[in-house]
Amino acid sequence: MSATLAAYETSGGEAFQFWVLGTVAVIGALATVLMKKAMHSALSLAGTMIILAVFYLANGAYFLGIVQIVVYTGAIMMLFLFIVMLVGVTAADSLKETIKGQRWWAAACGLGFGILLIAGIGQASLTEFNGLGAANAAYGGNVEGLAALIFTKYVFAFEITGALLITAAVGAMVLTHRERTERARTQRELSEQRVRDGKHLPPLPAPGVYARHNAVDVAGLLPDGTPSELTVMQTLRKRGQVRDVSGEALADLKALEQRSEERLGRTRDELDRAERDRADEEASR
Numbered sequence: 001m002s003a004t005l006a007a008y009e010t011s012g013g014e015a016f017q018f019w020v021l022g023t024v025a026v027i028g029a030l031a032t033v034l035m036k037k038a039m040h041s042a043l044s045l046a047g048t049m050i051i052l053a054v055f056y057l058a059n060g061a062y063f064l065g066i067v068q069i070v071v072y073t074g075a076i077m078m079l080f081l082f083i084v085m086l087v088g089v090t091a092a093d094s095l096k097e098t099i100k101g102q103r104w105w106a107a108a109c110g111l112g113f114g115i116l117l118i119a120g121i122g123q124a125s126l127t128e129f130n131g132l133g134a135a136n137a138a139y140g141g142n143v144e145g146l147a148a149l150i151f152t153k154y155v156f157a158f159e160i161t162g163a164l165l166i167t168a169a170v171g172a173m174v175l176t177h178r179e180r181t182e183r184a185r186t187q188r189e190l191s192e193q194r195v196r197d198g199k200h201l202p203p204l205p206a207p208g209v210y211a212r213h214n215a216v217d218v219a220g221l222l223p224d225g226t227p228s229e230l231t232v233m234q235t236l237r238k239r240g241q242v243r244d245v246s247g248e249a250l251a252d253l254k255a256l257e258q259r260s261e262e263r264l265g266r267t268r269d270e271l272d273r274a275e276r277d278r279a280d281e282e283a284s285r
Contacts, residue, residue, distance in 0.1 A: 017058060025051040038084050042077060049073040060136060063143045218243050 028048035035041040049072050056065035139145035150158050185193075217236055219227035232242050 014058070018055075021051045021054060039081070042081050042084060046073055046077045046081075049077065060133065060142055063146050215243070217241055 025048045028044045028051070031044035032041045032048065035044060049068060053065045053068035053073065056062075056068055136142045136145050139148050217232065219229070219242060220231035222228050229237070236242055
């Protein structure tokens with residue numbers, strides 16, 4: 001009787017863990033949707049996945065907890081982070097809708113998922129069910145019980161799911177593969193094509209304002225003093241990470257350099273004076 005009551009009771013430590021980690025998981029989920037930068041959204045989603053793994057481990061589902069950390073958080077999310085860092089997704093890219101009506105479809109799917117989630121939680125709250133401990137004890141452990149269900153009762157569904165995943169992977173490779181049907185053009189042919197099209201033939205001008213800067217985020221100046229758009233890559237311009245090279249900014253920079261030269265000049269004079277005093281003291285000895 002006491003074991004049955006313990007299955008329906010929650011200890012103080014479990015309640016504290018749930019409310020603290022659950023709050024952090026909800027905040028991470030909201031940050032995943034509301035963050036403007038893809039990198040921040042991915043990190044928030046990774047934190048939410050780790051908290052879900054902690055919930056699995058705390059409830060005795062050790063296999064699911066380890067899989068959640070190793071497969072989803074450690075492999076899939078890290079791969080997504082590497083892709084974001086290599087490709088460079090900006091906030092401006094997320095504003096372009098490639099599929100018409102996708103916001104309405106997303107809202108409808110979210111509403112349907114919320115209804116299913118509420119119905120499932122209500123069903124679990126109103127209906128009595130066997131605890132996880134009893135299911136694990138029937139097979140000698142969590143991993144053993146999960147293996148028994150996968151390879152006996154749910155083996156057909158498990159194999160069908162694996163076949164669907166393999167089919168999806170092969171289909172993705174087929175859709176993204178482009179068979180070359182013509183000979184690759186040589187460097188000379190590409191150069192001649194650029195001449196015919198009237199494109200920019202020589203290399204692009206280097207970034208920076210003469211001898212003052214050579215950073216990639218500083219636009220070079222044309223003879224009339226206006227910044228050249230060709231000297232800064234398009235990615236930095238879209239991100240708004242190009243530094244100001246207007247006349248006012250250059251004047252401020254020149255004033256800063258002048259103050260630095262004056263300070264260095266005073267320091268040099270002080271060193272020369274100290275050297276002369278030391279020489280005079282040695283001569284007097």
